[in-house]
Amino acid sequence: MEISDNGDEREEMLERGTLHAATFTPTAGFRRALVRFQDTLFVSFPNVPCAYCGVLSLPWTTCWLAANEAADEVDQFGLKNVLNLPLHIDGQGRVAICSQCKKKPREALDAGPWPDALLQILQRSKMFLSPVKLNCNLGWSQSHSGNRYHNPYSTYHTLSGNLSHPTSESLLMVTGNMYLMLND
Numbered sequence: 001m002e003i004s005d006n007g008d009e010r011e012e013m014l015e016r017g018t019l020h021a022a023t024f025t026p027t028a029g030f031r032r033a034l035v036r037f038q039d040t041l042f043v044s045f046p047n048v049p050c051a052y053c054g055v056l057s058l059p060w061t062t063c064w065l066a067a068n069e070a071a072d073e074v075d076q077f078g079l080k081n082v083l084n085l086p087l088h089i090d091g092q093g094r095v096a097i098c099s100q101c102k103k104k105p106r107e108a109l110d111a112g113p114w115p116d117a118l119l120q121i122l123q124r125s126k127m128f129l130s131p132v133k134l135n136c137n138l139g140w141s142q143s144h145s146g147n148r149y150h151n152p153y154s155t156y157h158t159l160s161g162n163l164s165h166p167t168s169e170s171l172l173m174v175t176g177n178m179y180l181m182l183n184d
Contacts, residue, residue: 050098051077051087053106063102067093078108 026034046056051065065073070087077095079085088096100106 048088048096049079049085050101051079051095052097052101052108054079054083054085054108055098055100057096057098061099062096063099064090064094065097067095070095073105076105078106082108082110 044058044060046058048057048059048062049055050057051070070077070093075081077087080087090096097105
């Protein structure tokens with residue numbers, strides 16, 4: 001039975017009980033897209049810094065500036081001049097820039113030097129300065145059997161985790177901790 005976009009016909013079919021909800025059947029195109037997301041997009045992270053503004057971008061969204069153009073604009077690269085970081089250059093000598101800086105180059109944020117008090121904080125204490133928390137647990141479950149035989153092939157290793165986003169209370173706590181550390 002073919003269903004048209006006419007609203008009156010749909011209402012009549014609903015009243016008669018001849019219109020049923022269609023079940024979702026994934027098509028071949030949907031399956032290819034799902035595999036592409038799982039294999040490519042979900043395993044990629046922004047790791048290419050823009051030469052102008054220093055923002056990290058994904059490898060497939062990165063734009064490239066030719067080597068001869070980059071030589072003319074080397075004094076405008078905030079990644080090198082402001083942030084004192086090396087430029088991301090590919091095998092052809094091209095310099096990585098983000099898509100926004102390709103349209104109109106932006107400046108890198110100059111946050112200035114880090115205060116000595118923050119540089120001297122121990123690594124184990126730095127987690128209290130960030131409002132974003134990443135928790136990760138590595139675990140395993142051992143096989144159980146009635147005869148006390150341990151089967152190594154039925155032992156499962158698991159990796160689980162979560163990312164907690166900042167709340168107003170955690171932001172207040174972070175700013176309070178920074179204030180105490182800087183004024184100590």
